[in-house]
Amino acid sequence: MDTLQIVAWLALAIGLLSSLIILIDVIRHPQMMTxxxxxxxxxxxxMGPVALWTYFKWGRIKAKDxxxxxNRKRPAKTFVSTTHCSAGCTLGDAIGVPIVFFAGMAILGSKLLAHYTVEFIAAYAFGLLFQVLAIYPMNKDKGIFGSFKSAVKADTWSLIAFEVGMFGWMAIVHFILFTHPPKPNEITYWFMMQIAMxxxxxxxxxxxxxxxxxxxxDAM
Structure with a gap:
């Protein structure tokens, strides 16, 4: 096992541990916005420890109990809004990766382009879903369709901006950093994805x- 693989395993372990700590706490103290x-x-x-710190500083205060x-200012509220957008994108991207990999998909002979296409579609779908689930409970008078329209306005540009950063890193990994880019069945790939996120x-x-x-x- 080389140094990069060791770092990748550590990063993945720290990330999963951070997720577990937060998950246990939100089960004990559910958020007002489900x-x-x-x-x-x-x-x-x-985001690992950064997510832990920001959750306990800016997220946990919104627990129901x-x-x-x-007392959060705009930078903190915008940060929390960005976590909401990023979560939908991340979930969509994480689901899109194995679809492309196991299906052996390629677009115009490019596996990277297939990843871009499928992951963008999946990220957008989950991003809109997350937005609707945030908007509808607070604005039920809009109905589902009205909430969906608001979600499109609220999420489209932030999602595109997220994918610009993510896809840019994927291109660097694919064309610059590796002679043979890591595959989704390798731990290094998921470390690169953490950086992309x-x-x-x-x-x-x-x-x-x-x-x-x-x-x-709306600021969250």
């Missing part, structure tokens, strides 16, 4: 800031 009980553990997988004062989060944050500032998306 979908956030899913969002925070997903972010734990790729704790009733703490919400972090970069996607970073590129999505400014988009979420703009959407919240313009009132297109």
């Amino acid at each position: 979908i956030m009980n899913v969002v925070w553990p997903i972010n734990g997988w790729f 704790l009733n703490k004062d919400d 972090i970069l996607g989060f970073i590129t999505s944050y400014p988009a979420n800031w703009w959407l919240v500032k313009k009132g297109i998306k």
